Amino acid sequence: MTKEYKTITEIAGPLIFLEKTEPVGYNELVNINLPDGTTKRGQVLDTSHDIVVVQVFEGTGGLNRDCGVRFSGDTIKLPVSFDMLGRILSGSGDPLDGGPAIIPEDRLDIMGAAINPFSRLPPEDFIQTGISTIDGTNTLVRGQKLPIFSGSGLPHNEIALQIARQAKVPGSEEDFAVVFAAMGITNEEAQYFMHDFERTGALERAVVFLNLANDPAVERLITPRMALTAAEYLAYEHDMHVLVILTDITNYCEALRQMGAAREEVPGRRGYPGYMYTDLASLYERAGVVKGRKGSVTQFSILSMPGDDITHPIPDLSGYITEGQIVVSRELHMKGIFPPINVLPSLSRLMNSGIGEGHTREDHKAVSDQLYAAYAEGKDLRGLVAIVGKDALSERDKKLLEFADMFEDRFVRQGPEEDRDIETTLSIGWELLAELPESLLVRIDNKFIEKYHPAHKK
Amino acid sequence: MEIKGEIFRISGPVVTIQGVNTRMYDVVKVGNEGLMGEVIGIEGDKSIVQVYEETAGVRPGEPVENLGMPLSVELGPGLLESIYDGIQRSLPILKDTMGDFIQRGVMIDGLDHEKPWEFKACVEAGDKVSGGSVIGVVKETHNVDHKIMIPPNISGTVAEIKEGTFTVVDTICTLADGTQIKMMHKWPVREPRPVSKKLPPNIPLITGQRILDGLFPVAKGGTAAIPGPFGSGKTVTQQQLAKWSDTEIVVYIGCGERGNEMADVLNEFPELEDPKTGRPLMERTVLIANTSNMPVAAREASVYTGITIAEYYRDMGYDVALMADSTSRWAEAMREISSRLEEMPGEEGYPAYLSARLSEFYERAGRVVSLGGLDGSITIIGAVSPPGGDFSEPVTQNTLRIVKVFWALDAKLAQKRHFPSINWLSSYSLYSKALTQWYDENVSPQWTELRDDAMDMLQQEAELQDIVQLVGSDALPPDQQLTLEITRLIREFFLQQNAFHPIDTFCPMEKQYQLLGAIQKFSDKANAALESGVLIQDIIKLKSKDELAKVRFEEDFDGSLKKVMDNMDKEFDSIKGELFAEGATQEVE
């Protein structure tokens, strides 16, 4: 049907350049036939009467000027269907599990379209993850994008899995699904996830996209978009509440950088493309709740911070887009605390709309603020103690110092299978606060102290 | 002139067209779907167009048409309560025409051309009018009278003027030379609307935020920048300003930021009341939402669309506050387009004209006498999002060279949940002096001194903290320990303010004065007590001082403040009494 061109003039990194084509559409899907009979796919990045530039997803290995190139006349689409649940697909959406091809109910453009801000419903449904440092102090809500900022060797996968297992909206029995997209992670890591999904039966409610470390890097540019397209489909056409886990965003950004370099673009900070903010936004902003539709898309992605540096462009630009971040701390991990979540740099910006009366409990915000403030001050004092010794501290400071230790030990620390409901989390919070003199609890209204403080509670 | 041509090349939002005559900034319709774009460069017989919509699937050879006019906004009744994308397309109408997701190829008018408005004339046939002259009034929302003005570049004698119900495109006035005046006119966004003169900014924009009004005020007609790393409070502060400022009109630009934040504003503003008028905040607000995932070219335009609308209300004699969140995303949109054009990059890849664009934008702020002789102002508050929170980057630096108020957000404070996390040591306001008189006359003659003292103490605290870091606070002499305690009160009870607390979120000037005064009073009493021999530990233990923390959350502020201050008096009396009873050494006062 479509014409085949054998007019490749140049191959550079993941890009091919062609001449003398009919008019080709921007972002069009391209099929490249290799002399050995295999086919690769690509996408048009630049198109003019003179020249067409194509990025090849499976990499340009094995390509030469004799390859035949066909333009599909269409942008990249993902065949979607309800039967995707339970399936394991490649990073470009082909079945990897030996099962049949997806019989599409629809074919959707993977780039998605921006949700009209006017159509958005502000997220406010509390998701209970069963982890105190999240539920208590960095609450996740439906439709939020809240990534884990972690580092190499830290247990972010365990945390993500615990959340995938335990996440629920208390009191609601609505349909729930997980879309998992691996981008450049090792086979071993992928197996770890798959094994847990199988063990818990979660796979039945999951769609898995796998682009592993040894798969082509350019494919990573479409894997998350396929995953999000599947998620949107399940959310908006099948009324499901979808939790999307993308891992690892850092590998995605490396692929983006590689593409930029191949196109000889002027690089931005530390060699990453100047448009990385916009590009990442086109992923993260696909989380949300749409007025009048029952489902929702929540993103809980994993990002490993190169060199544990939160100011590195990848976590930095992500933090500017996402609605907070959960920061995994090497220090806590070394202390043997699981989950080693450091609440201080962590933040959930949508927390305020998801907690309090009618959502969790009326005192939630006050308790959370107070825990934070006391822990922050106590932790600060550790530095001072190292210099002047404990004896030089005032009574007040000594209490705060002890508080910081107790907080890490009782509030932060919990078992990987321990599913704490919000009541439990808040009571642990109060027990800890009760160890402080009441005059220090300046962030809590008297009426809550009278009602919930263990010393007052009848 | 050739107005039709074809597409030559497409590279993302940048499209090269040929065979058509263009002028810079002309609006063109691109491709079979008629996507809207703007000419941003001309090279030989080709023109370069930035396209405001997604270009996927568009091909070379598709037709283009030059509409022959620059990118403009429609100005007239109906702007208030609107929510637009970056090129003044109404988002509710986009939703009606294409559903919950933004598709492309839809051009819609900025104003509703069919909605009837009640027009009351205020000129008569024979009156001489010129640009800016008010010829009549429309009640746009409950509290805003929309003044219908002669567009800036027109003048003449009124031949006929009507009164009654009209749409914005009906002729309501005809000039002697036949010029027809409608309630609506168009204005090119990149061109500042003319004014007759600029006035010095000497009235503060009262925001109800203690650290802003108290320590670093911005003047009406002034410029302020609020840079900070992610999560430090730029958006919350901007939204607080949009909610509580004593301004008449608010233009809020969500430029390349989050969709959920805009949804939040849309949800909240119709519910919240303007503290001055008691009317829903939405009635004084125009929202522009071009979120990070919407096309970058429209993001670039959004700032201009916003400021032009602000100027229009300023011309009616209103005080307008414009928030742009975030100007960094705007700068990045410029960078993105510039790099597609393969322009010579300047610092960190930003185009060399970054600094010029920023100053042109902030230059559009000011307190002015409009062409029609009315006093109006535009205050611009721009958020800046420096990569890695490093203020030495080009957008922050270029902005700081222009603006007069610097609210430096501090990640450390944010982490301690000290909100607003504005660093009191590095922030500044160059308006403080010019505003002193206003505070003297409208708050209290003591205000300035109170405020300066507080600032002084905070400076001292910073120095003392350095010592404390080395030796611990107990090693300090008692008077310095007291200083630390007092500055703690200033920080925790005055500077901190919870935007999410129904009462604390907004703190009128009078309350601010009382609070700071109360801390001052404690300071005076404590110093006196210390001098008379009371131990610092006993002062620090006083309950009333800590009760002061909660006063700002109380519905009955005056009552509870009085109670706390009475307690404070009693407590001081009693510790001094004990001292007396013990017969400890005492000094004569």
Ligand SMILES: Nc1ncnc2c1ncn2[C@@H]1O[C@H](COP(=O)(O)OP(=O)(O)OP(=O)(O)O)[C@@H](O)[C@H]1O
């Ligand atoms: N005045 C305040 N009172 C209470 N909480 C605040 C205040 N200011 C900021 N916060 C808290 O800080 C969080 C982050 O603030 P905000 O969203 O304004 O950051 P930002 O600087 O705009 O970040 P970004 O650059 O990523 O958009 C808020 O969600 C809120 O929890």
Ligand SMILES: [Mg+2]
């Ligand atoms: Mg923000």
